[in-house]
Amino acid sequence: MMVTGKKHEAAAAPSGAKLDLSHVSKVFRGGQGVHDISLSLEPEMIHGLIGANGSGKSTLLSLIAGQRFADSGLITYGGDHVNEHAAALSQICLVKTYERSWENYSLKEIFKFASIFYPHWDEQLASELMDKFQLKGSKNYQQLSRGGQSMTGIIKGLASRAPLTLLDEPVIGLDASMREIFYRTLLEDYSNNPRTFVVTTHLIEEAENLFERMVYIKRGRVAFQGPVEDFAANAVYASGPATVLEKLLGDVRVLHSERLGGKLLLALEDLSGPAERRMLQDQGVELSPVPLQKLFVYLTLRDAENSQGGGNR
Amino acid sequence: MSYRSLMKFHLKDYRRGALILLSIFVCVDTALVLLMKFLPAWDMGTADNIFSINRNIMSIFMxxxxxxxxxxxxxxxxxxxxxxxxFYVSSLLALLAFCITAALAETAVYLIGRAVLPSIGLPVDVDRPILLSAYVFMLTLLDVSVATFLIGACYYRFKVITGTLLAIVYFGAVSLISQMFPSMEYMENFALFSSDPAMLEPGTTLLAWGIIALCAGAGWLIYRRTDIRM
Structure with a gap:
C-alpha cells in the first residue's frame, strides 16, 4: 500500500509494546464485570477475545483503553500505566460497538477528529475503506444503518494505525460480503503494518483464521488463554452405540448430547487421555474434532445453565 | 498529543455552535430593531437595555x-x-477563549446597534463603559459556564440526585453572595447592567475569579476519576 511522507513515517512507528494486566477487577452492581484478571498480550499478533454476552469482554476493553478505572489491579502498555498517560493512550485505539457521542457528527468530521488525535492516522487508507464500504463522508453517524456504524468504527480502528487496536464486535450488522472485505483488509493491513489487535466476536467460525491467540472470558474471569489451536485441541465429538456412550452422560466433561436412533453423539470438552480414547474407539465409537464455533456455543450454553442452576462447572 | 491539536479540535467543534449563535443574534437583533421602528409604543429605554437580550442569549448558549x-x-x-x-484543561482554555470572544462580539453588536438606532430615528438614552462592561460580561459568562461544567460533571458521574443537589447549592450560594455583596449581583442576573460605576469596579470581580477557580478545581476532582459511559 502506498503511503506518503509523514504518514509513512507514522506507520513505521514501533508497535512491539506489550500489554500487561495484573489482578484487574472492575465489578458493577449485580456482580457483573471482570474479576482478578491477569493477562499478558504478546505484541504484533491478532488476539481473539471471546465469551458469552455479559461475560466482561467490553468492560475489559474499556479498561485497557483507559475509559474506565479498575477497582483494583494494574494495566500497563509498554510499561506505562494506561490511565491518564497521554503517550500510552495515543498508541491505543478502542472501537466500540456503538459510539453515542458520534451521533451528531458526519463521517467527515469524525475522521477529521481522528486525524487530529491519532499520530499514525492514515488518511489514504481511511478514504480507500470509505470507498470499499460505500460510505459517504457527508452522512451523519446516526443516519447510518447498524452495519454502516460498524464500518465507521472499523475505518477508525484500521486507519488509526494504533499499535494496539481494540475492536469490540466489529462485524455487527455487516452482511457476509462486507465481513469478508473487513477480514481481508484487516489481514492485508496487518501484514503490511504489523501491530497488535484484540478482536471480540461471536462469529468465531469466520474469525478463527484471523486469530493467532485467544482469550476466553467466562463470567468475568479468564478461562483460557493461549494459541487458538489449543483451545479446542482436547474437545471431541464421540459418536457411537448408545449403550457404550450412555455411561458417559453424567460426566462433567459432556457439553452436549444428541440421540440419533440407536446411536448417541456426545461433545466432550476434554478427551485427551490416549487410553480412554483407545478404549472408546475399540468399542466402535468414532472420535472427531469439535469446530471452534460449536465448542464456544456448548461452553456458553453450559455456563448459562450453570448460572441459572447455581452450578459451578 | 499537543495542545495545538487539542485546541484545533475545539475550534472545529465550537464552529457549528458559534455559527448558530451568530445567526440567532442577527435574527433577534434585526427583529428587535424592526419592532421598535414599527411599534413606537414599545419602548425599551436605553441601548443597553435593548441589547441586553444578547447577553441572555449568550448565557443560555453557554x-x-x-x-x-x-x-x-x-x-x-x-x-x-x-x-x-x-480534555479538561483544553476545554477550560477553549471556554476562556470563547467567553472573551463572545464578550467582544456582544460589545461589537452593542456598538453597531448604538450607531444604527439614532440613524433610523430611535433615540439612545444612556451608554455603558464599554471595556469594563465587556470584562464583567466575560466574567459572568465564564462563571456560569464553569459552574454548569461542574454541575454537569456531577450529573455525569454521580447521576441525577447528586447533580441536582449541587445545582441547588450553587444557585443558593450565588443568591447569598449577591445579597452579601451587591456588586456581585451580575452573577445572579446575566443581563444585569447598572449605571452605578461602583457596581462594575474591576476589584469587586475578584470574588468572581475566586468562585471560577473553585468551580474549575472541583470540576477536575470529579473528572479525574470519571468512567466513560458505554
Whole structure:
C-alpha cells in the first residue's frame, strides 16, 4: 500500500509494546464485570477475545483503553500505566460497538477528529475503506444503518494505525460480503503494518483464521488463554452405540448430547487421555474434532445453565 | 498529543455552535430593531437595555454548550484516546477563549446597534463603559459556564440526585453572595447592567475569579476519576 511522507513515517512507528494486566477487577452492581484478571498480550499478533454476552469482554476493553478505572489491579502498555498517560493512550485505539457521542457528527468530521488525535492516522487508507464500504463522508453517524456504524468504527480502528487496536464486535450488522472485505483488509493491513489487535466476536467460525491467540472470558474471569489451536485441541465429538456412550452422560466433561436412533453423539470438552480414547474407539465409537464455533456455543450454553442452576462447572 | 491539536479540535467543534449563535443574534437583533421602528409604543429605554437580550442569549448558549461538553465532548474526545486531563484543561482554555470572544462580539453588536438606532430615528438614552462592561460580561459568562461544567460533571458521574443537589447549592450560594455583596449581583442576573460605576469596579470581580477557580478545581476532582459511559 502506498503511503506518503509523514504518514509513512507514522506507520513505521514501533508497535512491539506489550500489554500487561495484573489482578484487574472492575465489578458493577449485580456482580457483573471482570474479576482478578491477569493477562499478558504478546505484541504484533491478532488476539481473539471471546465469551458469552455479559461475560466482561467490553468492560475489559474499556479498561485497557483507559475509559474506565479498575477497582483494583494494574494495566500497563509498554510499561506505562494506561490511565491518564497521554503517550500510552495515543498508541491505543478502542472501537466500540456503538459510539453515542458520534451521533451528531458526519463521517467527515469524525475522521477529521481522528486525524487530529491519532499520530499514525492514515488518511489514504481511511478514504480507500470509505470507498470499499460505500460510505459517504457527508452522512451523519446516526443516519447510518447498524452495519454502516460498524464500518465507521472499523475505518477508525484500521486507519488509526494504533499499535494496539481494540475492536469490540466489529462485524455487527455487516452482511457476509462486507465481513469478508473487513477480514481481508484487516489481514492485508496487518501484514503490511504489523501491530497488535484484540478482536471480540461471536462469529468465531469466520474469525478463527484471523486469530493467532485467544482469550476466553467466562463470567468475568479468564478461562483460557493461549494459541487458538489449543483451545479446542482436547474437545471431541464421540459418536457411537448408545449403550457404550450412555455411561458417559453424567460426566462433567459432556457439553452436549444428541440421540440419533440407536446411536448417541456426545461433545466432550476434554478427551485427551490416549487410553480412554483407545478404549472408546475399540468399542466402535468414532472420535472427531469439535469446530471452534460449536465448542464456544456448548461452553456458553453450559455456563448459562450453570448460572441459572447455581452450578459451578 | 499537543495542545495545538487539542485546541484545533475545539475550534472545529465550537464552529457549528458559534455559527448558530451568530445567526440567532442577527435574527433577534434585526427583529428587535424592526419592532421598535414599527411599534413606537414599545419602548425599551436605553441601548443597553435593548441589547441586553444578547447577553441572555449568550448565557443560555453557554449553559447549553457546557451541558453538551459534559455529555458529548467528553466521551467524544475519550473515543479518540484523549486523557481526562487533556480534555479538561483544553476545554477550560477553549471556554476562556470563547467567553472573551463572545464578550467582544456582544460589545461589537452593542456598538453597531448604538450607531444604527439614532440613524433610523430611535433615540439612545444612556451608554455603558464599554471595556469594563465587556470584562464583567466575560466574567459572568465564564462563571456560569464553569459552574454548569461542574454541575454537569456531577450529573455525569454521580447521576441525577447528586447533580441536582449541587445545582441547588450553587444557585443558593450565588443568591447569598449577591445579597452579601451587591456588586456581585451580575452573577445572579446575566443581563444585569447598572449605571452605578461602583457596581462594575474591576476589584469587586475578584470574588468572581475566586468562585471560577473553585468551580474549575472541583470540576477536575470529579473528572479525574470519571468512567466513560458505554
Amino acid at each position: 449553559i447549553i454548550s457546557m451541558i453538551v461538553t459534559v455529555a458529548i465532548t467528553f466521551p467524544l474526545m475519550s473515543s479518540f484516546s484523549v486523557t481526562r486531563r487533556n
